[in-house]
Structure formats: structure tokens, C-alpha cells
Amino acid sequence: MLRTRALRFAAVTAAASLALAACGGDGGEGAGGTDGGEGEPLIIGAIFPETGDLSHLGPPQIEAAEYAVQEINAAGGVLGQEIPTLLRGDEANDPARAGEAADRILADGADAIIGAASTGMTMSFIDRVIDAEVVQCSGSNTAPNLTTYEDNGFYFRTAPSDALQGPVLAETVFNDGHSTVAIAFRADDYGQGLADATAAGLEELGAEVVMNEGYDPNSANFDAVVNQITNAEPDAVVLPSFEEGVQILTPLLEAGYTPDQIYSADGMRSETMGETVDPDDPGVIGGFSGTAPASVENEEFDSGLREFAPELEVFQYAPQVFDCVTIVALAAEAAGSTSAADFSQEMVNVTREGEACSSFAECRDLLADGTDINYEGASGPVDFTDAGEPGTARIEIWEHDDEGVQSVVDTVDAGPL
Amino acid sequence: MRKRLVTVLLAVAAALLAAPAALADGGGAFQGTVEGPGEEPVEGVEVVVSDGSGEVGRDTSDSAGEWRVELPEPGRYTISFQTESFPEGLVPREAGDEEAQRQARGNEQRVVFFLVEEGQQQTGEDAAPSASPTGGADEGEDEAADGTAGEVLGDPEQTGGTFGQRAVQLLVLGVLYGLIIAITAIGLSLIFGTTRLINFAHGDMVTLGAILALVLSAFMPFWAAALLAVAGGALFGGATETFLWRPLRRRGVALIQMFIISIGLSLFVRYLINVLFGPNRERMRAYQLQESFQIGPVSLTPRDVWLIGLSVLVLVAVGLMLQFTRIGKAMRAVSDNRDLARSSGIDVDRVTLVVWMLGGALAALGGIFYGLSQSVHWQVGFHLLLLMFAAVILGGLGTAYGAMVGGLVVGIVAQVSTLWFPAELQNAWALGIMIIVLLVRPQGILGRAERVG
Numbered sequence: 001m002l003r004t005r006a007l008r009f010a011a012v013t014a015a016a017s018l019a020l021a022a023c024g025g026d027g028g029e030g031a032g033g034t035d036g037g038e039g040e041p042l043i044i045g046a047i048f049p050e051t052g053d054l055s056h057l058g059p060p061q062i063e064a065a066e067y068a069v070q071e072i073n074a075a076g077g078v079l080g081q082e083i084p085t086l087l088r089g090d091e092a093n094d095p096a097r098a099g100e101a102a103d104r105i106l107a108d109g110a111d112a113i114i115g116a117a118s119t120g121m122t123m124s125f126i127d128r129v130i131d132a133e134v135v136q137c138s139g140s141n142t143a144p145n146l147t148t149y150e151d152n153g154f155y156f157r158t159a160p161s162d163a164l165q166g167p168v169l170a171e172t173v174f175n176d177g178h179s180t181v182a183i184a185f186r187a188d189d190y191g192q193g194l195a196d197a198t199a200a201g202l203e204e205l206g207a208e209v210v211m212n213e214g215y216d217p218n219s220a221n222f223d224a225v226v227n228q229i230t231n232a233e234p235d236a237v238v239l240p241s242f243e244e245g246v247q248i249l250t251p252l253l254e255a256g257y258t259p260d261q262i263y264s265a266d267g268m269r270s271e272t273m274g275e276t277v278d279p280d281d282p283g284v285i286g287g288f289s290g291t292a293p294a295s296v297e298n299e300e301f302d303s304g305l306r307e308f309a310p311e312l313e314v315f316q317y318a319p320q321v322f323d324c325v326t327i328v329a330l331a332a333e334a335a336g337s338t339s340a341a342d343f344s345q346e347m348v349n350v351t352r353e354g355e356a357c358s359s360f361a362e363c364r365d366l367l368a369d370g371t372d373i374n375y376e377g378a379s380g381p382v383d384f385t386d387a388g389e390p391g392t393a394r395i396e397i398w399e400h401d402d403e404g405v406q407s408v409v410d411t412v413d414a415g416p417l
Numbered sequence: 418m419r420k421r422l423v424t425v426l427l428a429v430a431a432a433l434l435a436a437p438a439a440l441a442d443g444g445g446a447f448q449g450t451v452e453g454p455g456e457e458p459v460e461g462v463e464v465v466v467s468d469g470s471g472e473v474g475r476d477t478s479d480s481a482g483e484w485r486v487e488l489p490e491p492g493r494y495t496i497s498f499q500t501e502s503f504p505e506g507l508v509p510r511e512a513g514d515e516e517a518q519r520q521a522r523g524n525e526q527r528v529v530f531f532l533v534e535e536g537q538q539q540t541g542e543d544a545a546p547s548a549s550p551t552g553g554a555d556e557g558e559d560e561a562a563d564g565t566a567g568e569v570l571g572d573p574e575q576t577g578g579t580f581g582q583r584a585v586q587l588l589v590l591g592v593l594y595g596l597i598i599a600i601t602a603i604g605l606s607l608i609f610g611t612t613r614l615i616n617f618a619h620g621d622m623v624t625l626g627a628i629l630a631l632v633l634s635a636f637m638p639f640w641a642a643a644l645l646a647v648a649g650g651a652l653f654g655g656a657t658e659t660f661l662w663r664p665l666r667r668r669g670v671a672l673i674q675m676f677i678i679s680i681g682l683s684l685f686v687r688y689l690i691n692v693l694f695g696p697n698r699e700r701m702r703a704y705q706l707q708e709s710f711q712i713g714p715v716s717l718t719p720r721d722v723w724l725i726g727l728s729v730l731v732l733v734a735v736g737l738m739l740q741f742t743r744i745g746k747a748m749r750a751v752s753d754n755r756d757l758a759r760s761s762g763i764d765v766d767r768v769t770l771v772v773w774m775l776g777g778a779l780a781a782l783g784g785i786f787y788g789l790s791q792s793v794h795w796q797v798g799f800h801l802l803l804l805m806f807a808a809v810i811l812g813g814l815g816t817a818y819g820a821m822v823g824g825l826v827v828g829i830v831a832q833v834s835t836l837w838f839p840a841e842l843q844n845a846w847a848l849g850i851m852i853i854v855l856l857v858r859p860q861g862i863l864g865r866a867e868r869v870g
Contacts, residue, residue, distance in 0.1 A: 051688070055696040160428075167520070173528045187841045206529045215840045220800040221791060221828075223590040224835035224843055233585055243698050247792050250700065254709050254718050279702050412522035413491065 023086045041328065042078040044069065045087040045105035047115035047125075052093030054242060056270070057117050057316060059298065061139060062088070063309035064318035065114050068325035068360075075361035078329045079338060091116040095124035106132045111340045112328045116234040119143035119189040130154045135340045135347065137328060139320030139379075141226060142266070142293070143193035147387050149381030154340070156347050158320040158327070158379055159294050162190075164414040165265060166197020167204075168395040169291045170237065173263050177235030181207055182229045184248060186241040186267075187214030194240040194265055210234050217244050226251040235261060242267040246276050253277070253284065259400070260287030269316065274404025282404025289399035292316070294380065294411055301378040323377035326360050327351060330375055333367050351375050351384040391415070427685050429553040444488035445521050447496060447661055451478045451527030453507060453826050458482025459532055463502040467495050479500070491523045498530055509531040580836070582714035587832045589715045589725075593790065595828020596728035599848045601783030601801060602820040603735060604654070604776025610752030610815030611765075611772045614662065615676050618683035619780060619805065620798030625686065626781025627788035627797055631701055639703035647781045654777020657682070658770050683799075691795040698794040701785075732821055733750065735775075739817055749770055752815050804831075804847065811851045813864025822862050826850065 046065045049058040065086060073082045087108050089101025098116055102125035105113060112135040116122045119141045129136045130152050137156040144163040151153065173181055183203055185191035191214060199209045211232040217226045226248055229237055237252060239245045245268040252262060269292050274282025301319055305312065312318075331346040332338050350363070354372030357363040363373045375382060385391040397410040447466060451459040462478045466486045473494070474486035488494065498515040509515045512529040519526060526611045572670070605619045630650045633642035665675055707718040739745035747768045751756040759765045773816050780798075787797060811821025834846035860866045 034461075051691060051696065168522070171522070171526065177527070179529065205527075206531070213839055213841075216842075216844065218796075218800055219840075219844060220797075220841075221594050221802060222829065223594065223790075224832050225589065225840045226837060227583070227587060227590065227832075228840060230575060246698055246700070250706065250792075253706060255716065256709065276697070276699055277707050278700065284706055410524055411599070412524060416518075 010313070029182065039079060039081075040111075040338050041081040042083050042112070042332050043087065043108070043110045044083055044325065044328065045089065045108070045110035045113040047089040047091050047098060047101050047105065047113060047121070048169060049093060049117050049121075050090040052091070054091075054093055054118050055087060057140065057253040059309075059312055059319040060314050061115070061117055061321045062323075063312050064139070064305060065325050065327050067305055067308040068322045068329075071304075072326065072329045072360045075359075075364065078332050079336065081338075083329070086114075086270065089115075091118065093118065093121065095121065099125045099128070101125075102128055106134060110134055111332075111338050111343075112137065114139070114324050114328075116141070119146060119193070122146070123189060126151065126155060127161065130321070132175040133341050133344075135328060135331075135344045137324035137347075139322075139324050140266075143189040144197060145189060145193060147389060151388070153388070154344050155389035156324070156327070156384065158323045158382060158390065159166035160311040160390045160395075160414070162194040162197050162265075163292055164390075164393040165293060165395055166194055166199075167201035168397075168412055168414050169194070169198045169263065169265055170201025170205060170207075170374055172289065172291060172302065172397050173236050173238060174202060174207050176236070176260070178234075178261065179207045180210050180234045181236045181238060182211035182232045182234035183209060183213070183238045184211070184229055184245065185214050186242060186259055187218040188217065190242075190267060190324050191217075191240045195238070198240070215248075217242065222247040223251065224257065230255050239264045243270070246273065249285070249288070250277055258287060259285045262288050264288070264290040266290075266292035266316065269398060269406070271406050273406070274400060283402045285400045285404055286402035287400065289409070291395050291397055293320070294394040294396040294408075300336060315352055319380075323375075323379050323382055326363075326377070327375060327382070329360055330363050330367070330373070333364050334373075337377070348384040348386065348388060351377075351382045425686070430624065444490035444492065445523045445525060446485055446487045447494070447519065447526050447528050448485045449478075449483070449496075449530060451482045451484070451498070451530045451532065453504070454533050454537065459504060461502060461504070462530070463499040465497045465499060467497070468492060471534055476826075488521050491521050493518060493520055494749075495519075496528060503532060505596060506535055508535050508538045509533075515574070545744075584833065584836055585714045586716065587836060588829060589717065591829035591832035592825065593721055593725050593728075593828070594832055595825035596725060596732070596803065597783055597786045597790065597824075598804050598808050598828050599821045600728055600786065601780050601798075602805040602812075602824045603616025603732075603817050604772075604779045605805050606809045606812070606815060606820035607748060607752065607772045607817055608776050611748065611755070611769050612662065612666070613672055614679065615801070617676065617679040618686060619776070620800075620802030621683050621686040621690070622650060622653060622777050622780035623784035623787065623798035623801055624690055624795060625653060625798075626784035627793045628690060628784075628795075629781065630785045630787060631699060631793050632694075633700045634807070639701070643782075643785050646785055647778045650779035650781025650784075651774040654773040654775075654780070655770055657777075658773035662773070663766065663769075687795060688800060694795055696795060698792045700792055701788050704789055720789060724790055728786060731779075735779070735817060736821075744768065744771055797821075804828075804844065807848050807851045811854055813861030816861075816863055816865075819861055819863035826854075826862070826867075 048061045049055045069083050069086060072078060077083060078213045087110055089105050091098040091101065106128060112128055114137055116138060117140045122138055122141050124348065126136060133154065135154050140159045141157050142159050142162045142165065144161045149162050183195045183199055185195035195212055202209050206406045211228065231251065239248055241264060245264060249262055263333040269290060274285050278284045298319060306320055327347060327350060330350045331343040334346040334350050335343040337343055350373055352374050354374040355366055356374045356376050357366050358376040363375055366373050380394050382390055392413060392415040395412055395414050396408045398406055399409045400406050451462045453459045458481050460478055460480050460482065464484050464486065465475045466473050473489055476484040476486050478484045496517045496519055507782050510533045519528065601623050605616060608614060608616050620797035626646050630643050633645050704720045707720050709716045709718050723742055739749060747763050750763055751765055751768045755765060784797060808823035808827045809820050811826055812819025830850045831843040831847040838846065854862065
């Protein structure tokens with residue numbers, strides 16, 4: 001890993017400086033990277049949460065997509081043409097608005113759509129994207145039901161299915177010595193998928209799942225959910241929630257549970273969770289832990305993205321989105337076409353079996369030599385399965401310490417099932 | 418020597434720490450316990466761990482029922498508990514349990530194996546779901562986990578509950594929820610009563626109050642911040658009346674247009690708050706994380722008790738005001754018949770202004786109470802709005818008392834319904850009750866039947 005990262009960094013820097021130099025000249029070299037160049041440019045749309053319950057996950061994904069486009073354009077663009085400015089849409093955690101955004105971006109002639117961030121929003125427009133024969137790639141959809149969704153080969157994701165995260169979450173809870181577990185999940189594709197995968201994992205380990213129930217994430221009052229949990233008398237509680245989970249976490253603490261009995265996952269992972277629970281004493285959630293697909297643990301990518309977007313505070317799913325954009329661009333290079341019907345066939349191929357490469361420029365040069373490539377992404381090896389998603393995943397286990405500060409305490413590889 | 422020390426440390430650490438124990442070198446380890454029918458450790462059970470190519474390690478459970486096998490690398494392993502080493506008369510809890518496939522991920526993995534009396538064994542099928550009647554074996558499992566975790570768990574006496582105890586607890590939670598809805602809904606109802614306007618922006622007045630209190634409490638004691646926030650709510654209500662609704666009424670804008678304008682105002686205020694305050698949920702800065710205490714079957718935090726008390730006080734005060742003060746009587750008069758009130762010499766515009774200010778203040782107060790009991794975010798009021806409408810219509814449109822009763826019914830039904838139905842459906846039941854009541858009593862619980870046409 002380290003070696004490829006160093007290579008990638010070197011390649012990216014080299015490519016970037018070359019491209020900059022070229023721009024300083026007449027731009028003659030910038031368009032001369034590979035053959036082609038006469039066809040249409042690759043048009044990419046991006047649908048991310050700019051408002052709504054998941055809007056804290058929006059900025060890292062938006063910046064990562066923009067960053068990827070900048071890197072690709074700096075390396076000479078796709079098939080010799082620069083990728084135009086991203087067509088942006090807001091998923092707003094609202095199916096109607098996400099659908100509108102998709103319609104608009106499809107009408108503007110996108111060849112690929114990056115997003116949406118939440119599985120529910122992806123579900124609200126995935127059929128239109130498939131019908132329009134446009135490639136969709138999400139960096140953060142994790143619901144297991146997307147694996148088998150009939151997508152005619154147009155839907156991809158770089159985030160691992162919760163079928164991989166669930167068992168790791170189950171083991172984390174079980175390894176801590178908890179044997180009776182209650183799960184209260186937000187009733188949507190994400191919550192349900194992760195909850196079921198976790199429950200199955202727990203039962204396989206021999207733990208008892210005393211409750212596995214959904215709640216309405218838009219509910220104005222969570223007292224009843226908390227009451228259901230405390231009545232089930234579990235010795236650990238798992239909350240596959242988004243931010244609203246704090247309204248279950250806090251009353252559980254008041255009911256006498258300690259934070260080390262409470263677990264969650266990527267949806268509720270937040271550096272500032274401690275301040276949210278108690279602004280005066282963030283340490284009250286010391287021990288609260290959970291899992292998440294490993295996010296930025298990648299120095300080069302991290303510093304590159306920080307430089308690109310200095311004001312960014314959260315990095316969750318940024319590498320996955322970066323990989324989505326890069327894989328789309330590489331697939332177009334491999335297919336020699338920016339038409340989604342053509343390059344969708346190459347999406348899986350460029351991620352596995354071949355010579356490893358880790359940046360757009362490096363991979364593109366290999367492709368130009370006729371070599372089969374294996375893109376090693378910013379988020380990990382990627383290696384798509386035939387279903388167009390990672391077959392293995394690196395899952396990190398995070399925990400808040402007694403100061404309330406969150407850190408990664410362990411990283412494990414999950415996978416093939 | 419080192420290994421034994423590590424083993425002991427890990428056995429303790431794995432049980433005590435929330436974090437998985439430190440990574441062992443290489444492939445990690447399986448670390449397990451063998452438990453008998455009465456939750457007691459079983460000694461002398463032989464465990465063999467093997468991968469595809471053969472055995473990688475074996476151990477025998479010690480007097481604490483514990484065993485441990487180090488693994489060469491992450492991967493999939495088979496753990497076999499040797500049947501001939503089981504104590505006389507004991508069999509695995511489930512047929513086939515003696516051979517388990519486990520994924521090793523380079524860390525410390527806990528493995529628990531249960532033995533039960535012969536005849537207590539379950540076949541694979543009926544044991545699979547958690548709901549299976551596992552009886553004694555599972556009890557043992559719970560106890561054992563409690564013991565090893567070394568934690569004081571959710572205090573069973575406090576949380577455990579028969580159906581009756583749960584019902585009482587949920588009833589009290591429902592009352593708390595209902596009182597808060599009632600406080601916010603009174604304004605909505607009075608405003609409708611005096612101006613016939615369905616104020617869609619009422620929810621965002623609730624949000625405004627909660628957020629004002631949260632922001633101001635950074636600079637002053639919470640009670641002062643709350644008072645200022647309530648004043649701010651009144652000011653906002655008064656301002657919208659003075660600068661928006663009154664001019665619109667003067668120009669003769671029809672009600673349906675005003676209704677749409679209120680939706681616009683609602684969206685504007687909501688997204689303005691989103692931009693200024695951010696999209697995250699926050700908790701109020703005061704009265705947080707209090708320890709619950711027990712009154713009979715009910716477990717409440719002191720905060721909840723105060724909220725219930727203050728809410729009742731506010732509702733009684735509003736009731737007295739409407740019943741006995743001059744302005745209260747005038748409000749009811751305008752609400753009954755605007756034209757008749759005007760012709761009998763009541764300054765209708767002034768009364769309307771007071772109603773808006775009162776509505777704004779109560780909405781803000783409801784928002785603060787809600788923020789204390791739940792959390793503060795930019796959509797607080799929006800999520801409450803439908804329930805407020807339900808409360809107002811259920812209780813009888815335009816009457817303040819109706820809004821109080823309606824709010825209580827909505828809150829209680831929403832909470833108590835979770836005794837039988839999933840929590841996801843709690844609001845559906847509250848709104849369902851509204852439909853049923855309206856079918857029987859179209860004017861609402863306290864509404865007065867009106868002749869139409």
C-alpha cells in the first residue's frame with residue numbers, strides 16, 4: 001500500500017506540474033495526451049446532500065469529486081478533452097428533490113452521475129439513470145439490497161456493502177463481552193440493511209438479539225424508542241442511525257447505560273458527537289464506539305484534498321467519491337469512448353486484474369500502451385466484483401475517549417462473504 | 418511466560434474494555450469461554466482450530482471455562498469442540514454447534530460455546546431466530562455477560578417492566594410530549610380563530626424559539642436566555658402581523674393566497690436558520706444528562722418533571738387569561754365572530770396583534786421545552802407542525818382549550834401506541850385517531866358545531 005501511495009503521489013505531482021507547465025505554454029500538450037480528442041467530452045454530474053439531514057456528509061463528497069476532476073484535467077483530461085465543470089444537484093434527503101436534480105442533470109447530457117450519498121436518495125432516481133443508459137457511481141451507498149438491484153450494469157459503488165460492515169460491527173459488540181443486544185435503526189434502506197446484517201452476525205456468534213426495530217427518522221420524539229430499548233434490557237445497544245441517533249443516545253445515558261454499551265456505524269460517526277451530547281463535557285460519551293468503512297488514512301490523498309479544499313473539516317467518504325470519478329474517467333479511456341453505454345462495460349475491468357496503478361495519469365498511460373490495468377484507489381484496492389462494488393472492505397473501528405475525542409482504534413479487513 | 422501474561426491480560430481486557438484488545442501479532446486469536454447449563458464455566462473441553470490445510474492450534478478450557486488459540490494469519494477457520502471431552506450428559510446448545518466457522522481478522526475474537534443438558538438441545542431450525550424460546554441457556558448467557566463485562570447495566574429494576582409498568586411510563590412520556598405540542602398549538606389555533614389564517618410558518622416560530630435560546634445561552638444563564646427567546650418569539654409574531662399579515666388583509670388578499678404566503682415564509686425562515694445555524698442537531702446547554710429517578714413504575718429525569726410542571730402552569734395561566742382578563746375575553750370574542758366583535762367596539766387589529774405576539778411567545782416557549790427534552794435542529798418545528806395541526810383540528814379549530822386537549826391526545830396516543838405497534842408508526846396512530854374522532858365529531862372534541870351554508 002505504502003509503496004503504491006508514494007508512487008501515486010509522485011505520479012500525480014509530476015502530472016500536475018507537467019500540465020501546469022503545458023497550460024503556461026500554448027496548451028498544445030494538454031490536449032495531446034492520448035488518441036481521440038474529437039469525440040464529446042466526458043460530462044459528469046454529481047448529486048450530493050447540500051441540505052437536509054445528511055448535509056454534513058455533503059462537503060467532503062463534493063470537494064472530493066471536484067478534486068478528482070481537477071486531477072484528471074491536470075493530467076490532460078479524458079481522451080484528450082477536459083472534463084467540464086461538474087453538473088451539481090442537491091439530494092436534500094428528499095426523494096422529490098433528488099429526482100428533480102437527476103432529471104435536470106440527465107437532460108443536460110451527463111454521461112455519468114456521481115452520488116447520491118444516501119441509499120434512499122439513490123433509490124429515488126436510479127431507475128431513471130439506468131433507463132437513460134448513464135453510469136451511476138456512489139461513494140457512500142452501503143445498503144446490501146443495491147448489490148442485487150437490476151441495474152443493467154450501469155450502477156456502481158466504491159463503498160462496501162453493509163453486508164461486509166455488519167459482521168464486523170457484530171464482532172466489535174460481541175468481542176467487548178456483550179451477549180444481549182438491542183438494535184434500533186432508522187427505518188430506511190441504510191438502517192435496515194445494516195441492522196439486519198449486524199443482527200445476523202450477532203446471532204451467528206451466539207449473541208441474543210433482543211430487539212431489532214426501526215424508527216421514523218423524522219419523528220419529533222424518540223422517547224418511545226428509548227423506552228422500547230430499555231425494556232428489552234440489553235447489555236449493548238446498536239444504533240444504525242444518522243445524526244438523529246443522538247436523540248436516542250442521550251436518553252440512554254440518562255437511563256443509566258454507559259457509553260461503552262452503545263455502538264453505532266458510519267452514519268453517526270462525528271468528531272463533534274461529544275459536544276453535541278454535552279457542550280460542557282464532551283467526555284461523557286467516552287467509550288462510545290462503532291464501525292465505518294475506512295475513510296482517509298491515506299496521507300497523499302489527505303494532504304492533496306486538504307490543499308484543494310482547506311476549509312474542509314469532515315473527510316468521510318471523500319476517497320470513495322474520488323475513486324468513483326477516477327474509475328469513470330479510466331473506463332472511458334479504456335473504452336475509447338465517452339458514451340456511457342460503451343464505458344460502462346469497462347468499469348469493472350479497470351479496477352481489477354492487471355498492472356496496478358494508482359493515479360489517473362499513471363493508469364491512463366498504461367492503458368495507452370495497451371496494458372490491462374488494476375486501479376488501486378484512494379479508498380483501497382477497490383477491485384469491483386461483477387456486481388460493480390468492492391468485494392472486500394477495510395473497516396475501521398472508531399471510539400471516543402474520555403475527552404470525547406474520536407480516534408480509530410482498530411482496522412480490520414472484511415471479506416468475501 | 419510472555420504469552421501467559423498476554424493471555425491473562427487479554428482475557429481481562431477483552432471483557433472490560435470497550436475497545437477491542439490490542440492487536441496481537443499476526444493473525445490474532447480466538448479467545449473463548451465454555452459455559453454449562455447453569456451458566457457455570459466448564460473445564461476440560463478440548464478445542465481444535467483448523468484451516469483448510471489442517472490444525473493450527475488447540476487448547477483445553479481451564480477452570481474459568483476459558484481457552485485461547487493463537488492464529489497464524491487472518492482468514493477463515495473451523496473451530497471444533499471435541500465431543501468426547503464434554504462432561505457426561507452435556508451436549509451443545511444447538512446441534513452442530515460443536516463445529517463453527519469463524520472469520521479471523523487479525524484481532525482478538527471472542528467465541529462463546531454453550532453446553533446444555535441432553536434433551537434440552539435445539540435443532541438448527543427453531544434456534545435460529547432470536548425469538549426462540551431458549552429458556553435456561555439464554556438466561557445463563559445474559560448473566561455471564563453481565564458478570565464478565567463488569568458493568569452496572571441499565572439497572573434492571575429501573576427499566577424492566579411488566580405491561581402495566583410500561584403503559585404507565587409511556588403514558589407519562591406521552592403527557593410530557595402532549596403538553597409540549599399543546600403549548601405550541603395554542604398559538605396556531607388562536608391565530609386561526611382570530612384571522613382564519615392557517616399559519617404554515619408556525620412550526621418555524623417554534624424552531625426560532627429553540628435556536629434563540631440555544632444561541633443566547635452561550636452568553637447568559639439559561640433561564641435568562643429562555644426568557645429573551647420567548648420575548649424574541651413574541652416580537653417575531655408581532656412583526657409578521659404588523660408588516661406582513663395586516664397589510665395583506667388591508668389589501669384584501671384572499672385566505673388561500675395568505676396560506677401560500679405562510680408556506681413561503683416558513684420555507685424562508687427554515688432555510689435561513691439552516692444557513693445561519695447549520696444543519697446539525699445540538700442539545701441545549703443546560704439541564705442535560707441528568708440521572709433518572711424512580712417514582713413508582715415511572716422513571717424520569719428531574720428535567721422532565723420540571724417540564725411537565727412548567728407546561729401545566731403555562732397552560733393554566735393561558736386558560737385563566739382567556740377566561741377572566743379583558744384581552745382574553747376580547748380574543749375569544751374576535752375568535753367567535755370578527756365582525757360582531759368589531760361592531761361591539763373591540764379594537765380587532767389590536768387583539769389580532771396580541772394574539773400573534775402570544776402565539777409567537779408560546780411557540781418559542783414550546784420550542785425551548787422541546788429542545789430541552791429532545792434536541793435542537795433547524796427542522797424541529799417542521800417535524801412538529803403536522804402534529805400541531807392534528808392537535809388543533811382534533812381539539813376543535815380556533816379554540817385554545819381544544820388545542821390543549823388535542824395536543825395531549827396526540828402526544829399520549831403517539832407514545833402509548835408503541836406498546837403494541839412499532840415506533841415507526843407512532844405518528845400514524847396519532848393522526849389515525851384524529852381521523853376517527855373527526856368522523857364521529859366533525860367539529861373536534863371541544864369545537865362547537867357550526868351550521869354551514
